[in-house]
Amino acid sequence: MRINCVICGKEDLDKDTIGINKKLLGIDITNFYCMECLAEYLGCTVQELLDKIQDFKDEGCTLFK
Amino acid sequence: MIYADNAATTQLNKIAFEAMMPWLIDEFGNASQPYSFSRKPKNALAEARATIAKCINALPEEIFFTSGGTESDNWAIKGSAFADSNKRATITSAFEHHAVLHSCAAIERLGYPVTYLMPAVTGIITPESLSNKICDSTRLVSIMLANNEIGTIQPIKELCEVAHSYGAMFHTDAVQAVGHIKIDVRELGVDMLSASAHKFNGPKGVGFLYIRKGTKIAPYVDGGAQENSRRAGTENVASIIGMAVALKENCDCLDDYLTSICMLEHQLLSMLSDAHISYIRNGGDKSLPGLISLSFAGVDGEAILHRMDLAGICISTGSACNSESTEISHVLKAIGLDEKHAKGTIRISLGKNNTADDVNAIAATLIKILK
Numbered sequence: 001m002r003i004n005c006v007i008c009g010k011e012d013l014d015k016d017t018i019g020i021n022k023k024l025l026g027i028d029i030t031n032f033y034c035m036e037c038l039a040e041y042l043g044c045t046v047q048e049l050l051d052k053i054q055d056f057k058d059e060g061c062t063l064f065k
Numbered sequence: 066m067i068y069a070d071n072a073a074t075t076q077l078n079k080i081a082f083e084a085m086m087p088w089l090i091d092e093f094g095n096a097s098q099p100y101s102f103s104r105k106p107k108n109a110l111a112e113a114r115a116t117i118a119k120c121i122n123a124l125p126e127e128i129f130f131t132s133g134g135t136e137s138d139n140w141a142i143k144g145s146a147f148a149d150s151n152k153r154a155t156i157t158s159a160f161e162h163h164a165v166l167h168s169c170a171a172i173e174r175l176g177y178p179v180t181y182l183m184p185a186v187t188g189i190i191t192p193e194s195l196s197n198k199i200c201d202s203t204r205l206v207s208i209m210l211a212n213n214e215i216g217t218i219q220p221i222k223e224l225c226e227v228a229h230s231y232g233a234m235f236h237t238d239a240v241q242a243v244g245h246i247k248i249d250v251r252e253l254g255v256d257m258l259s260a261s262a263h264k265f266n267g268p269k270g271v272g273f274l275y276i277r278k279g280t281k282i283a284p285y286v287d288g289g290a291q292e293n294s295r296r297a298g299t300e301n302v303a304s305i306i307g308m309a310v311a312l313k314e315n316c317d318c319l320d321d322y323l324t325s326i327c328m329l330e331h332q333l334l335s336m337l338s339d340a341h342i343s344y345i346r347n348g349g350d351k352s353l354p355g356l357i358s359l360s361f362a363g364v365d366g367e368a369i370l371h372r373m374d375l376a377g378i379c380i381s382t383g384s385a386c387n388s389e390s391t392e393i394s395h396v397l398k399a400i401g402l403d404e405k406h407a408k409g410t411i412r413i414s415l416g417k418n419n420t421a422d423d424v425n426a427i428a429a430t431l432i433k434i435l436k
Contacts, residue, residue, distance in 0.1 A: 024372055026365040027391060044375045052371060 005034035007041075016053050019063035023056060067423045070379045071416030072213055072241060072356050078266040081311040085268065088303035096300045097291055106302045113309035117273060120316045121258070122249040129274045129292045130305050134240035134261030135164040137274040138207075140285035140296070141236040141257045142168035145205050146177050147283040153204035154178040156233075158190050160399035161209050164259075165238050169207075182208075188217035188348045188400050195227045203233040210239035210248070210258075214383055214396040214412060215348035216356030218242070225254040234280060240264055240272075244315035245353055246323075256280045262304065266417065267311035271304035315417075322417055326355040329415050329424045333357065336428035342435050345406055347397070355415035358383065360402060361435060364409035365391070369434055373411075376430045383410030 002012045013021075013032055021032045024042065039046045057064045068076070088106060096106040111125070118125040131137045142155065142165060157169050159181045169179045182194050190208050199206065206228040211218045221237055228235040236257040239248060243258075244265025250258055257280060261272040276282060282295075289297035315322070334357070337344060347358035361369075366382040373380050383394045397407040413427060 024368050024375075026368050028365075042372060042375055048375055052375070 003032050005037050006031040007033055007037040010034040010037075015063075015065045019056065019061070020049055020053050022063055023052070023061075067378045067419075067426055069413045069415055069419065069423065069427055070381050071419075072216075072264075072412060072414035073381060074263045074269065075266045075416055076418055077263075077268055077307070078311045078314055080314060081267055081307040084310040085303040085307040088306055092302075096302055097289070106300075109306055110300055110302060113305050116309040116313050120248075120312050121243070121275060122251050123275050124278065126293070127250075127275055127278055129276055129296050130300060131272045131274055131296060132270055132298075132301075133272040134162075134238070134259050134264070136285070137240075137259035137261070137272050138162065138164035138238050139168045140274055141259060141282070142205070142207060143172060144282040144285045145234060145236070145257075145280075146172045146175075148281045149177075149204050151204075152177050153202050154180060154200075155205045155207065156180045156182060156195065156198055156203055157207045158182045158184060158209070158399075160184050160188070160212060160214075160396040161207070162213055162238055162240065165207055165209070166395075184217075184399055186401050187351070188212060188215045189351065190219055190224065192220060192223040192227050195224055199227060199231045199233065201231055203228070203231055205234045205236060207236040207238065209241070210237045211242040211246070211353045211356075212348070212396060213241045214394060215358040215400065216241070216352030217348040218246070218351055218353060221253045221255065229254065241353060241356070244312050245355070247316075247319060250275055250277070257282070262308035262311060265312055265315050267308040268304045271301050271308050273308070318417075323354055326415055326417075326419075329419055329421065330355060330357060332421060333413065333415075333424045333428050336425070337432065340428075340432045340436070342432060345402075347400065347402065347410065355419075357413045357415070359411055359413070360397075360406035361409040361411075362405050364435065366408060366410045367391070369409070369411050369431070372434050373427075373430055378427055378430055380427075381412040381414070383407065383412060 004011050017035055035046050092105050094103040094106050096110050114128045115125045118128050173179045180198050182190050184190050208219055208224050225235040234256040237255050238259045240261045243260040256277045258275040263269040284295050286297050345360040370382040383397050391408045393407040
């Protein structure tokens, strides 16, 4: 199923973007943000989100690629 | 960065750090060697042992240095089992630290029976629940002094009296409590007590096990005559000295610390209430000062943790998610917290370095996430 950004409409969000949305907003969410809109919403930088994604991957979290 | 995860570890006390330095470079001698170069480290170890003993009202010869709380717990559980050829039973609780639970599982595999007591919803193991399970064939009761996730302080003195009335020994994992509340082993009546230095502003990788004189326990680490032939391994002199200095500092300042930490705790909870944030305080008011376990219904605790982290605040959670589900901690399961709240549980643990400004920022960030 294709998932789009609820704010800017960016299409077909990738697995990492969907994973970080679930990790930071809750596992059961139905609305997703692209990386830029998520960073804006959370008041952080895209790089900080990318660092988080890498941490989760290093832990072996299967929500990510 | 605001550090509010002091139940996980604490910052090394600067005075303790400075006290450690000479023993790493100049006075590096092996404290167990017979030549004069080893006299200073040997004497320093004796002094550290006496300092630690005094802090918990023990005798110096009842303090045994270990690599930390995990080893101390392993030694207490397995060492007391291995000294018992009759393989009598152990009683512990279902919400102990894994250092105790996994040690109990290990002796179970060797044929030693283990019974697990369930805490009340308040997070307390009652003396009545122990009385219902204990019998004359019980060798050891091991109940933690303060729970590491929800902070509840157990009625150790009363539990100990029940154990002793059946001829059983009593061990308490006091890793979370030592250096944070007053502890008197004589008053508690315990036979063994585990502690870890990094939980009370000492260095990591060192701890101790208090073993009351006359307690039957086999060595756990074999290979040398150190620690009165009961725990082998070259003494970690610098860390032991750091541990003693850190513990003495914390004990000397305990009253001021408790006053300040209780004020910060009150400030945090008041700010949440004022913002109409609905929460459950796990463990209620019988908890370690500064250890605040909060559950929010319908929220993801791990998401809160990571969003606090993005805001530069370190806290902990009581659940962790994988791709399929959210795994709830054994402690929250044991106290029977409903799944809706358990998934939304976080632990904020304040320490001696936290300020009112820190608490303002923690509360404000938390409110922003939860609103």
